[in-house]
Amino acid sequence: MKKLKMLFISILVIMTINYVTTGSNLVYADDDFEKYYENHEGVKGEDSYEDIGEAVGWGTVIAMIIAGLIYPIRRSMKLVITNFPGLKKMFISISRFFGKYHIFIGIIALVLSIIHGIFMYLSEGELESEGIIGLGAVGLIVIASIVGSVLFKNKKVKSLRTTHTILIVLAFLVGAIHIFVS
Ligand code: HEM
Ligand code: HEM
Numbered sequence: 001m002k003k004l005k006m007l008f009i010s011i012l013v014i015m016t017i018n019y020v021t022t023g024s025n026l027v028y029a030d031d032d033f034e035k036y037y038e039n040h041e042g043v044k045g046e047d048s049y050e051d052i053g054e055a056v057g058w059g060t061v062i063a064m065i066i067a068g069l070i071y072p073i074r075r076s077m078k079l080v081i082t083n084f085p086g087l088k089k090m091f092i093s094i095s096r097f098f099g100k101y102h103i104f105i106g107i108i109a110l111v112l113s114i115i116h117g118i119f120m121y122l123s124e125g126e127l128e129s130e131g132i133i134g135l136g137a138v139g140l141i142v143i144a145s146i147v148g149s150v151l152f153k154n155k156k157v158k159s160l161r162t163t164h165t166i167l168i169v170l171a172f173l174v175g176a177i178h179i180f181v182s
Contacts, residue, residue, distance in 0.1 A: 046122075046123050046125075047123075049119050049120075049122045049123035050119075050120070050123040052119055053116055053119030053120040053122075053123055054120075056112055056115050056116040056119060057116040057120070057179075059112050059116075060109055060112040060113045060116055060175075061175070061179070063105055063106075063108045063109035063112055064109045064141075064168075064171070064172065064175070066105050067102060067105040067106040067109055068168065068172070069098055070098045070099060070102050071165070073091075073094060073095050073098055074095060077091065077095060103148065103152065106145060106148065107145070109141065110138075110141050110142065110145055113134075113137070113138045113141060114138060116134075117131070117134055117135065117138060120134070129181070130178055130181050130182045133174060133177055133178040133181065134175075134178045136174045136178075137171050137174040137175040137178055140167050140168075140170050140171035140174060141167075141168070141171045143167055144164050144167035144168050144171060147160055147163050147164045147167060148164050151164050
């Protein structure tokens with residue numbers, strides 16, 4: 001599983017680097033040719049940065065939601081089991097599944113948010129207020145992940161769990177403001 005994770009993350013990074021280098025070559029090459037070609041390709045290149053960046057942005061949102069599902073699932077465990085005893089087995093395996101892959105999905109969310117940020121920056125060519133708000137959300141996820149790594153080794157420490165959750169709630173809020181103003 002560890003190798004699979006490493007492979008997946010490496011592929012994502014290689015794809016990004018590949019896209020970024022090919023994309024900028026096109027833009028540089030454009031400067032050497034006629035005006036028509038330059039404008040046409042230049043606009044097209046920036047557009048595709050934005051399209052890919054936006055798709056990755058929504059991917060980040062989805063990954064964050066899937067990672068966060070661990071919370072309502074765990075909290076509703078008692079309620080579901082007492083009211084629907086027949087669902088106990090299924091609910092426990094769902095809960096185990098989300099527990100097992102939580103860190104992996106959380107890291108995917110973090111990696112996607114960074115890739116999104118890079119693409120949006122390349123498409124806009126500057127860091128504007130919405131980008132700075134986005135950076136704030138990424139910063140919160142980074143700190144939450146650091147706390148999460150400590151929590152992983154000390155699962156009984158309640159304050160670490162609360163800190164991790166509060167940071168994630170803030171990341172959701174700042175992320176939502178970022179999407180709203182974009
Ligand atoms: C957790 C972090 C982040 C999430 C969840 C996120 C999510 C999104 C989403 C879903 C959109 C698309 C909105 C639409 O379709 O109109 C968007 C737009 C944008 N994002 Fe992010 N983002 C994050 C971080 C960042 C960072 C770090 C940057 C830049 C450094 C950034 C820059 C932008 C920009 C410039 C847009 C505006 C695109 C436009 O409409 O012109 N974002 N973001
Ligand atoms: C956007 C990404 C993430 C979200 C939305 C998120 C959210 C959550 C939530 C809501 C909980 C439940 C807290 C509770 O039981 O009261 C939790 C637990 C936890 N998180 Fe995250 N998290 C994210 C990323 C990460 C990352 C990257 C790591 C590790 C580096 C991590 C490590 C942990 C650990 C170890 C737990 C305790 C799990 C257990 O009790 O078995 N999380 N997280």
